[in-house]
Amino acid sequence: MDDKLPSSPAEQRDDGPPCSRVLVTGALGNVGREVLRALAARGIAARAAVRSVERARAVLGPEADVVALDFLDARTFQPALAGCDALFLLRPPALSDVKPTLNRLVDVAVAGGIRHIVFLSVVGADMNKLLPHHAVERHLEQQSRTGWTLLRPGFFAQNLGHAYRRDIVEDGRIYVPAGKSSVAFVDVRDVAEVAARVFAAPRAHAGKAHTLTGPEHFTFLEVAETLTEALGIHVRYQSASMPGYLLHLARRGLPASQVLVQTVLHAGLRSGQAARVDPTLTRLLGRPGRTMRDYVHDHVSLWKTAPAAGRNPAPGSHAKEAR
Ligand SMILES: NC(=O)c1ccc[n+]([C@@H]2O[C@H](COP(=O)([O-])OP(=O)(O)OC[C@H]3O[C@@H](n4cnc5c(N)ncnc54)[C@H](OP(=O)(O)O)[C@@H]3O)[C@@H](O)[C@H]2O)c1
Numbered sequence: 377m378d379d380k381l382p383s384s385p386a387e388q389r390d391d392g393p394p395c396s397r398v399l400v401t402g403a404l405g406n407v408g409r410e411v412l413r414a415l416a417a418r419g420i421a422a423r424a425a426v427r428s429v430e431r432a433r434a435v436l437g438p439e440a441d442v443v444a445l446d447f448l449d450a451r452t453f454q455p456a457l458a459g460c461d462a463l464f465l466l467r468p469p470a471l472s473d474v475k476p477t478l479n480r481l482v483d484v485a486v487a488g489g490i491r492h493i494v495f496l497s498v499v500g501a502d503m504n505k506l507l508p509h510h511a512v513e514r515h516l517e518q519q520s521r522t523g524w525t526l527l528r529p530g531f532f533a534q535n536l537g538h539a540y541r542r543d544i545v546e547d548g549r550i551y552v553p554a555g556k557s558s559v560a561f562v563d564v565r566d567v568a569e570v571a572a573r574v575f576a577a578p579r580a581h582a583g584k585a586h587t588l589t590g591p592e593h594f595t596f597l598e599v600a601e602t603l604t605e606a607l608g609i610h611v612r613y614q615s616a617s618m619p620g621y622l623l624h625l626a627r628r629g630l631p632a633s634q635v636l637v638q639t640v641l642h643a644g645l646r647s648g649q650a651a652r653v654d655p656t657l658t659r660l661l662g663r664p665g666r667t668m669r670d671y672v673h674d675h676v677s678l679w680k681t682a683p684a685a686g687r688n689p690a691p692g693s694h695a696k697e698a699r
Contacts (some may be wrong), residue, residue: 377661379404381428388539391576391577391578391579391580391620392577392579392580393464393513394418394424394575394576394577394578395420395461395491395492395575395576395578395648396421396461396462397420397421397422397423397456397459397460397461397462397511398411398421398422398423398460398461398462398463398464398465398575399422399423399424399443399445399456399460399462399463399464400412400422400423400424401417401425401445401447401463401464401465401466401481402425402464402466402467402468402496403425403426403432403442403534404424404426404431404432404435404436405466405468406421406532406534406538406564407496407564407567407568407613408424408464408466410564410565410567410568410569410642411464411531411568411571412436413568414565414568414569414571414572415572415575416570416575418463418573418575419505419571420572420575420576421441421654422486423441423442423443423456423460424436424440424441424442425443425444425445425456425632426442426444426445427441427444427446428441428444429443429444429595434607443455443456444456445464447468447471447477447478447481448477448493450480450481450484451479453484453485453680454488457484457488457490458488459508460490461489461490461491461492462490462491462492462493462494462578462624463481463482463485463492463493463494464489464494464571465481465482465494465495465496466496466498467489467496467508467509467510467512469608469634469637469638470631470634471508471632472506472508472633472636472637474508474509474511474515474560475511476504478508478512478515479511479512479515481562482512482515482519484658485522486519486521487524489688490522490524491522491523491578492522492524492525492574492575492578492582493516493522493523493524493525494524494525494526494527494571494574494575495509495512495513495516495524495525495526495527495573496527496529496632497509497512497526497527497566497585498528498529498641498651499529499530499588499589499650500528500644501513501526502528502585504640506569506637506640507637507640507641508637508697513526513585521693523578523579523582523583524582524583525574525578525581525582525583525584525585525586526584526585526586527567527570527571527574527585527586527588528585528586528587528588529561529562529564529587529588529589529614530559530560530561530562530568530587530589530590530650530652530654531559531562531645531650532561532562532563532564532567532671533561533562533563533564533590533666533667533668533670533671534563534564534671536550536603536668536671537671537675537678537679538588540552541678541679541682541683542628542682542683544603544611544679545679545681545682545683546682548600548609548610548611548612549563549598549611549612549613549614550596550599550611550612550614550618551614551616551621551624551643552596552615552622552643552645553615553616553617553618553620553622553639553642553643553645553646554595554596554615554645554646555615555645555646556595556597556615556652557594557595557645557646557647557648557650557651558593558594558648558651559593559594559595559596559645559650559651559665559668560589560590560591560592560593560650560651560652560653560654560690561589561590561593561594561667561668561671562588562589562590562665563590563665563666563667563670563671565666566588566590566657566661566665567588568664568679569661570586570639570657570660570661573660573661576684581610583696586660587654587656588654588657588665589652589653589654589655589657589665590653590657590665590666590667590668591653591665591667592653592667592668593651593652593653594668594669596613596615597613598668599613599668599672600612600613602668602672603608603672603679606672606673606676607676607679607680618639618643620643621639622639624634625638625639640672644697670679683689
């Protein structure tokens, strides 16, 4: 659902010039990698902001435009932004204190004359102060010098190949606190395509929040059946209690702050909140989004091997998968 819609066809046509170079944070992660691809497909230059330039060059290739940026080191912000006119802002999951990190980067970007910021938020962040994204959204909304757009995706289909991959590969199960509820999984390839469309026509999306879900919803039982059929191994769904899930994440070695945020993000699943299909993605892309089944069938090899113990798959490990 759009928070604000264009008031007239004339306003809809007034897209403004495209951004010319976008600094992409989280560039080696699930979403960032796809944003780099989607920008390249639209002919918009992108600079990957990464913690390790060496690793980024190994993943993205020696020709890639790569710059060092660490949210925990504000001295890296201004040099990373130099020469860019737009920013794709992503909150790394392990980062919960956004004031000295993401919001500080926003301040540096605004002061440096960045034209447009797209923030990858999460569905419901406007209403839930427990989510770190809430404070970033408010911070962006409070400044008026730079255009901004909020993307609020629902549950990623990529969680199956990332956060849940170890459970699926090692234990043959999906273990989440969802009960019998459904989820309108969204594919980050589609989220990235929306981001690229915003950077191509920033004025048309300025001051808007786009809620992005997939076109169909599925129960986790249906997800397990889809994986079983696609992988040829038995995958079962076991609904977790909230304390059981907390313990499970802690045993997986996640830091306490991340355990808390991930549990809050999963809390809405059981109530059915994540089942709601929103038409915005289909409208913005001009086609239906990819479904959970599309994601699984495009990425079957992901579940053929387990990630290293204690780790989720390395960000960017989807590089060779189907697009
Ligand atoms: N999962 C879902 O269902 C879902 C749904 C809606 C919204 N979201 C939101 O999506 C975001 C996560 O996106 P994602 O899945 O693409 O994340 P991801 O795959 O975990 O990637 C996170 C990226 O952030 C980078 N990073 C970590 N710490 C950093 C630091 N201190 N400074 C600079 N970069 C840093 C990582 O770099 P390295 O490569 O160096 O590690 C990595 O590239 C979260 O804000 C989450 O709440 C998730």
